[in-house]
Amino acid sequence: MLSIFQRLPWLHRLLIGFASALITFALFFLPEPHTLIDETNNYEIGKPYALTVKPRQLSPSITLPDSVGLNWQSHTVGSGESAAILFQRLGLSSRQLYQLTSTNKEIEKQLSRLKPGDVLEFGFDVEGELIELRRPQSAFETFVITKTAQGFESQLATKDVIYQYNYAEASISSNFWNAGRSAGLTANQIMELAGIFGWDIDFALDIRKDDHFQLLYQEQVVEGEVIGRGKIIAATFKNQGDTFTAILDEKTGNYFDQNGRAMKKAFLRSPLDFRRVTSNFNPTRRHPVTGQVRAHRGTDYAAPVGTPIWAAGDGVVEKSGYNKFNGNYVFIRHSNTYMTKYLHLQKRKVKTGQRVKQGQTIGTLGGTGRVTGPHLHYEFLVNGVHKNPRTVKLPQSKSLSGSAKTTFIANAEIKLAKLERYSELLYTN
Secondary structure, eight states, X not given: OOOHHHHSOHHHHHHXXXXXXXXXXXXXXXXXXXXXXXXXXXXXXXXXXXXXXXGGGSOTTOOOOTTTTOEEEEEEOOTTOOHHHHHHHTTXXXXXXXXXXXXXXXXXXXXXXXXXXXXXXXXXXXXXXXXXXXXXXXXXXXXXEEEETTEEEEEEEEOOOEEEEEXXXXXXXXXXXXXXXXXXXXXXXXXXXXXXXXXXXXXXXXXXXXXXXXXXXXXXXXXXXXXXXXEEEEEEEEETXXXXXXXXXXXXXXXXXXXXXXXXXXXOSOSSOGGGSSOSBOXXXXXXTTOOOOOXXXXXXXXXXXXXXXXXXXXXXXXXXXXXXXXXXXEXXXXXXXXXXXXXXXXXXXXXXXXXXXXXXXXXXXXXXXOSSOOEEEEEEETTEXXXXXXXXXXXXXXXXHHHHHHHHHHHHHHHHHHHHHHHHHHHO
8 A cells, every 4th residue: 555655646745845854954063052152142032132333334325314324523612622622633634625625615614613612413324424513693593514425515505593582670679780690691681771771761770779671672582492582572661650662563673652652862871881880889979089979060980090981973073182180081972962071081092084884993991080089971062051860851763653653652561561460470370
């Protein structure tokens, strides 16, 4: 009787024989399974282990995510350092630097114009080859050089900047600067606030205890982090019983009051930086030299020698000279109506007949002439008559009119309502 195997078709017998041969080979010639494990690494089930990948050995059709697997080194440019010195320090060749700078003009400009304090970030792969180079431009912009299959390419990578509102307020107990700092304002914001109201308030002499300010301002936010402060949107300042209001007009970039009248005037109330005044909290206005409280034809500012003195408004220097009473002095005619005088200067920075702009430095504070101590004597004349520079009515810059005024007033009401709402929230919390 034929066996079952012999009764099978010949093709089936052939396949069974081939399978039997494979099993016999596996049993006698393949290594034991445990010998296939690298026991020197002591791998354990359930634990993650790093996988070494060499990007250059991958298929060119595969695109890796940005900066995956790169080893980053950050270097700050020191005094006298160049890109060539940094490359040499990192072991990169001058040939590679040339290859980068000759790729395009933007890369050449970025690497040839380094300044002390600039930061360069180098990204290397596992074989130590430079794959990416970054130069941050700001908190939201970075110049990026990337190696590709064709060489190098560059781009300016940007992050979205979101603007949000924030609020600050303070009452003055010692001086305006300290009040601003206690409210969390930056130095630039304090000066910006003084600049907005500087045509109405003499911040050097006319700040008083219990004066109060509040402001709504922008903050710049990138990826949930505040990276900077933007413009002041709206503000009020109460000074000696008077309240001044300023709102930003985004279209012009200028500030106007709630009725569309320009905050900017033809003259500054104070012709020098209030931060430099010896005391900007001086209700009695004592003379800085004699210490007496008496009315006289001008205003005196005691400040360090060398403090810059500004032109209060646009005009022409009628006289820049010296005599034994006034010392170094400058007279500026602003029109047929207005004249300002600046006495006892250490140095004069302008000449007779010279045209000057508001805020331009015309000299420095000193103690020349008949004085017993350094100070600036400042006079403001209207049709030849001395006036108090704080209270005199000043001509304004061009105010808004027509549809621009109507639109501004409507927007101003919204901004002032936000200012008031933030103030209420501050006190309810």
